[in-house]
Amino acid sequence: MTSAPTASQGLAGTAHEPDDSGHFGRWGGRFMPEALIAAVDEVAAEYEKARRDPAFLAELDRLQRDYAGRPSPVTDARRLAEHAGGARILLKREDLNHTGSHKINNVLGQALLTKRMGKTRVIAETGAGQHGVATATAAALLGLDCVVYMGEVDTERQALNVARMRLLGAEVVPVTTGSRTLKDALNEAYRDWVASVGHTHYILGTAAGPHPFPRMVRDFHRVIGLEAREQVLAAYGRLPDAVVACVGGGSNAIGIFHPFLDDEGVRLVGFEAAGEGVESGRHAASITGGSPGALHGAMSYLLQDDDGQTLETHSISAGLDYPGVGPEHAYLADSGRATYEPVTDAEAMDAFRLLCRTEGIIPAIESAHAIAGAVRMGPRLVAEVGPDAEPPLILVNLSGRGDKDVDTAARWFGVVDPESLPTEEPPPGTDAQTGEREL
């Protein structure tokens, strides 16, 4: 038995890096105010030093192991797989990390970096509240002041996480401008940072924003894919046929995709939030339904109107309700190395219920988009390999757990009387959009 890859190995550098100013091909870069350039330069320089500093790397590994609980296991989801047309579904259990999602991987790294830079305060944006909770947690652990910006709409739909952040000692600022969701929280975080940059680090929560964030955040999350690749090889003697993840800004997806980039036979698929359907206009599928543009610091795919105004987005999942996506995903989409598909609210909620009932795992609604995608892909992959071949392996990043979503789910399914709960699962292949909402 070799020991599991560690978080620090994610920082080692790869054959797939942006150029020195953060461009992945025509994507990425720095579309941002001059006032913040010095700050991102400082972050980039400090990150370069840190990722070569054995003491930093050892501390990161220690925290990821002893505090966050890495490595996270891979679960063979056999009862779920019965709904996936004969494919095998393997869940990378980021939901079991401390604080309940993958977000802690990035936050511990950036919080340690904050200390190295001698800064005493951190700020963050959050949608689902998972990044905010992770940031509040790391701030408590390392003795940093913490302010989290969160759209007012999201403070309501993710109220549990607002309470968690406050219990952890963070200040949560509800943002009332614009659509009052994740994009507006980012705007407010930038506004804070311009005025506070002397003593404050902005712990950006996804693999987006100006250079070096897309690369650095990705590196802190690469441990997901590094571990999973070894785990799948060890357990099944081969690589997965497909690696799938939900895509909001793209951090959990790039973290699990990246270590597989050179494995040509491994298909990489990201699932974007299609809300009420891409054709309805009420969605958050930036790659599927967007066009090139610059928002929040980077060139990438963006949901915008003909004048370049950011469009209002919709997703039942607060963490995916964002009009942009990290630039490396735009690059991977263009090159064809990864593909991106939409998953509607209804499909995600069906998958949410399915995972609850077949595996005893309540997923984050974000992650339920990936589950829906895997279940949808299963029959396709089985058809490709043929009925006599070994069942295809689909590795799913289960990016977070669903405690925060219990209210939303209860409302969606209209949960009232436990007596009335149906006992039968919908048979495999049933149309995911039957509109059934009872739990």
Added chain:
Amino acid sequence: MTTSSAGTDTGITRLGEVFTAAKAEDRAALIGYLPAGYPTVKGSLGLLTQALDAGADLVEVGLPYSDPVLDGPVIQHAVDQALRHGVRIRDTLHVVEQLAARGGRAVVMTYWNPVLRYGVDAFARDLAAAGGLGVITPDLVPDEAGGWLAAADREGLAPIFLVAPSSSDERIASTTAATRGFLYAASTMGVTGARDAVADTATTLVARARAHTDLPIGVGLGVRNGAQAGEVASFADGVIVGSALVSAAEHGRAAVARLTTELAAGVRGQHTGR
């Protein structure tokens, strides 16, 4: 300044004249910002005209954008209202055209994504045709501005970049090298909004920038009255007023005229206290 490939009677040269004329009177130029489309397209044209008539040497016509990360609540609110009323990029160009037609001098202040979407070359062409003199780009740094610098040069428009108190000397040098017309010095670290006092950071920043360029330097962020305008005018070539004018605009044309008159006296060292 180098002449652009567009010839000698260009936006850049006419922008230069604003500062040489002010200098000939031994004073700083007054530059006023108001967003197009606030409260309406026609209303914004009236307000900007008023500012020019009451003594602004140059106006910045703001192109409303959904995610103005460098703006404080006053400008956010105005721009938000303009967008809710359906203001379009072509309305901003129309406002510039109308101002230029009556001899007003105007640059556009815009976040970068609307220009990207419109098409950088098309925007430069249409702005030059409308009689605009240049573009201030709060979230575009020269590092990412290759296509824009070429288009601006072709059309004789001034690319106006910002420097900030946090800018390194190296970045001040590279930013000023890419800038034409005037350099925009952001006086404080923070978003737009009127402030009670002129920050010391402004004087230091202007002095640092002067070491790298002969361009006129305009100072903005926070100026709200004649006294502050006078103070900034003592060390800068241009005094830029945004949020305070937008606040005045909430009260209509007369309020804009009153504030502009006061600011114009301020840049002439004639401020009488308030």
